[in-house]
Amino acid sequence: MANEKKIDCVILGLLSHEELTGYEIKKRMDTALKYFWNASYGSIYPALSDLVDRGLATRQEDVETKRTKLVYTITDEGRDYLKQWLSQPVSKDELRYETLLKLFFGAEQGEEQALSHIEAFEAKIKDELPYLLYAEKILKDHQSDAPAHKYYLLTVAFGIKTYRTYLEWCAEAKQVLS
């Protein structure tokens, strides 16, 4: 125990909300979880097969569509496994910003280059912020009693707040360097 693979837990978490295909799971990661998690097909598909082998999820072929479409459902064992993981303390929160790394070594490159890294960072944040704001709007407009609702809002709020702080920092940093 206590050594749950993250990829398994994320997938089970998503399946605990709804039945999904591997492709849809990837989409969730690229949208709802994008701000704080991600995974590639190369880890999702093998993990799904593994979950089925271990009885934590089941696979059914969707017969309505002609194209191959494998829908995964969480089992009771899967739910137990998920709950067990959720009940344990968080083991790691990790931030790896190459931008900060390059900035830390800014003296080796000169101000123009450092500035351009900051500007690229700023542009990326400005680009992504609207998606978070949109997600928040959707959630607020569809006031739902679904228990998951408020948790979605909390994670989105985290992203919005930190992104805005990033932008403040970018403005300050640009001033310092010019």
Place this chain on the structure above:
Amino acid sequence: MANEKKIDCVILGLLSHEELTGYEIKKRMDTALKYFWNASYGSIYPALSDLVDRGLATRQEDVETKRTKLVYTITDEGRDYLKQWLSQPVSKDELRYETLLKLFFGAEQGEEQALSHIEAFEAKIKDELPYLLYAEKILKDHQSDAPAHKYYLLTVAFGIKTYRTYLEWCAEAKQVLS
């Protein structure tokens, strides 16, 4: 080109400031870079040997001490390599917060547990913030003309700002959940 290993670049970056042993490099990662980067001995020592093999750094044994102590120095080629990396656009800024992941699935676990994850997160941030503030104070007290100085300050400022935002969010999140 363009496929520089991060570990090599971080080490070269640190060596560009001063000569260091592997042990000292690890310490820098655990302090100055802690907020946005990390690495283990298991990656640092092999990387150092590799840098020497490629002529990007040199190794000298410190004869003043009796204990084995290998000091690494960056070469001109190493400096070029570092500059080349610094001149390229940032390839990845990544945030992986298990706390947010568990919170996203909060509905499966109930409010008490979600709250306890937030509180643990808050405690960790409150714990670490003083170190960042201390680092900032040191930097501000020792106003230096060294070109690296202001870049250090910028990265520290980033950490302080975002940590404060995290704490704000924690307060709000706790209110929402209770």
Place this chain on the structure above:
DNA sequence: CTTACCATGTAAGGCGTTACATGATTCA
């Protein structure tokens, strides 16, 4: 004298990405 810290390194194994390979369907 013992604890903490200094100091170096290896081996096994886990985890995950990238690139590849394949093909159906929808929409303009």
Place this chain on the structure above:
DNA sequence: TGAATCATGTAACGCCTTACATGGTAAG
């Protein structure tokens, strides 16, 4: 009819952590 999207999967490889293994030195 061609592009975008839906849809599944594998193989090679890279990168890194964990755990192990070893020993010196300083300070209380």
